Amino acid sequence: MIWIIVILLGGGLVGAIYYFLVFDRSSVFDRALTLAREGAYTDARGLIRSRIEREPDNPRGHFTMAQIYAMEGDEHNELEHLQELRRLSRPLPEYPKPRLLNRIGEIFYRQEDFEDAYDVYGESLGAAPRNEEALAHLAFMAIGQSEFEIGEKHFKKLVELAPQSAEYRIARGVGLSMLKKKEALKELEEGLDLDRSNDTARFLLAIEAYRQGEHKKVLEQLEKLQDSIDDSAIRYLIFKMAAASYYMIGKNDQSLEAAESCLHLALEETWDREEYDARLAVAYLSMLMGDLEKANENLLELEIRNPTDQTVMRVSDFRMDLEEGVANVQETSPRGFDFQNQLKEWVRNRVHPEIIFRVSGLQMDEVFNIGSGSDGAKPARKSSVAAGPAFDSDELIETFNELPSAQFESACNKIVASMGFKVDRNLPNRDPDGLDLVAVNTEDKKDRALFQFRKWRNQPISDIFLRNMQNTLNELKVARGFVIAGARLTTGAESALQNLKKIQVINGDDLGAVLVNIIKPE
Structure with a gap:
């Protein structure tokens, strides 16, 4: 009898040991998750917290606690x-590790901690090279920061992984x-084929077709958009491109009609800069079609507003020469005005070099350094021997960016003067957030420079912008160029500057040191 009792006690002891050391060790996590699903979050966390206190390096404990916080919607503690x-x-x-890192990256991204999100997704991609979620975040964040080459590296893999994704193909097309x-x-065409109702993709395709000189394709897309787009700014761009594309395929009457639609929109919305551009376009096309009266009407309106505008004066003189029969639209006039070359320049300037990126919606509002990680905020307050007292670069740049048009131009002229140059002329500016000037060195008249001022807050200075500037330097035959903006350089721009020796960028604290002597405190 006593042996039976001993056997029963022994069996009970083994069962207890198994329960506490094995069954309880695994089921406590299941019980906690069951409680959490029932809404008893506090009790669920209590069960796991006691386990984590005993075993702080237990991965199951931290994973279960993260799951409970996720059910509560508490991403901070989940993270x-x-x-x-x-x-x-x-x-x-x-x-597995890629899934863990993707979730960490997702939380960082949702919290707008983009630098950490980028780093974590990069680590996740290293763990699983065909990880679509990581690739997509890296690609869109890179292109959002104007890092187009980095973005292309990821988008190229994405379209191989998901060839039927219109979103990936359209974004890749913009980057390319x-x-x-x-x-x-081709990439934008394939993206549109995958999503035929996507008006944004259709507009982006039209822009790219224009850039590549495919004017029949431009008009094919724009004609489908004209009746479906209500936004006045986009409609203006549609008519602006259409005017030039109709001209390029020889349909001058439709070109003039589109230019007049631009003018109508600009007057309706009271857009001064756009009205100026549209009136010039109407004048050009009217002269081309022999309607000198209509050309005169628009040029006279521009002369009244600014009697010293050299472009308007030269075009008006040419119109007068046409009227007097001493010039024609095919040849350079006796005054040296080349109307055909003017029209070529007009066509070239219809589309801003970065317009496809700006209207795509891919540009991010937040600016951060790709792959830099978070090192904490850098103090803005600096001191400079040349500038005198300490100054706040960010505050000065913000004030500069917020100056009204006339005051902004005046400040730009002062900056040019402070650098030893005198403004020679203003250039037609294709960017509404800036000013382009040609200036002459006061000590060496042969030293001419292009100054490009930009009021950029969230848009970095890209290598594309710098290369376009180099092309402009070559066209204008000026010795050097200055980019002056309170914006950071992309990594591509930093690399490009190593070869673009004629271009100097003045930004950040260097710009602050200039502005402290230009912008006076109130």
């Missing part, structure tokens, strides 16, 4: 335990366009 799981480097079978790659047109 804390996911980071512990990441630190332990002991992935669970049901939660900014890199001036001919494949951009």
Whole structure:
């Protein structure tokens, strides 16, 4: 009898040991998750917290706690335990490393901590090279920061992984366009084929077709858009491109009609800059079609507003020469005005070099350094011997960017003067957020420079912008160029500057040191 009792006690002891050391060790996590699903979050966390206190390096404990916080919608504390799981480097079978890192990256992204999100997604991609979620975030963040070459590296893999994704193909097409790659047109066409109702994709395709001189394709897309777009700014751009494309295929009457639609919109919206451009376009096309009266009407309106505008004066003189029969539209006039060359320049300037990126919606509002990680905020307050007292670069740049048009131009002229130059002339500016000037060195008249001022807050200075500036330097035959803007350089721009020796960028604290002597405190 006593042996039976001993056997029963022994069996009970073994059962207890198994329960506490094995069954309880695994089921406590299941019980906690069951409680959490029932809404008893506090009790669920209590069960796991006691386990984590006993075993702080238990990956299952941190994973379960992260799951509970996720059910509560508490991403801050979820992230804390996911980071512990990441630190332990002991992935669970049901939660492998790429999935863990993707979730951490997602939380960082949702919290707008983009630098950390980028770094984590990069680590995730290293763990799983065909990780679509990581690739997509890296690609869109890179292109959002104007890092087009980095973005293309990721988008190229994305369209191989998901060839039927219109979103990936359209975004890749925009990036390729900014890199001036001919494949951009094909990529945008394929993106539109995958989503025929996407008006944005259709408009982006029209822009790229225009950039590549495919004017029949431009008009094919624009004609489908005219009746479906209500936004006045986009309609203006549609008519602006259409006017030039109709001209390029020899349909001058339709070209003039589109230019007049631009003028109507500009007057309706009271857009001064756009009205100026549209009146010139109407004048050009009216002269081309022999309607000198209509040309005169628009040129006279521009002369009244600014009697010293050299472009308007030269075009008006040419119109007068046509009227007097001493010139024709095919040849250079006796005064040296080349109307055909003027029209070529007009066509070239219809589309801003970066317009496809700006209207795509891909540009991010937040500016951050790709792959830099978070090192904490840098103090803005600096001191400079040349500038005198300490100054706040960010505050000065913000004030500069917010100056009204006339005051902004005056400040730009002062900056030019402070650098030893005198403004020679203002250039027609294709960017509404800036001013382009040609200036002459006061000590050496042969030293002419192009100054490009930009009021950019969230848009970085890209290598595309710098290369376009180099092309402008060559066209204007000026010795050097200055980019003056409170914006950072992309990594591509930093590399490009190593070869673009004629271009100098003045931004950040260097710009602050200039502005402290230009912008007076109130």
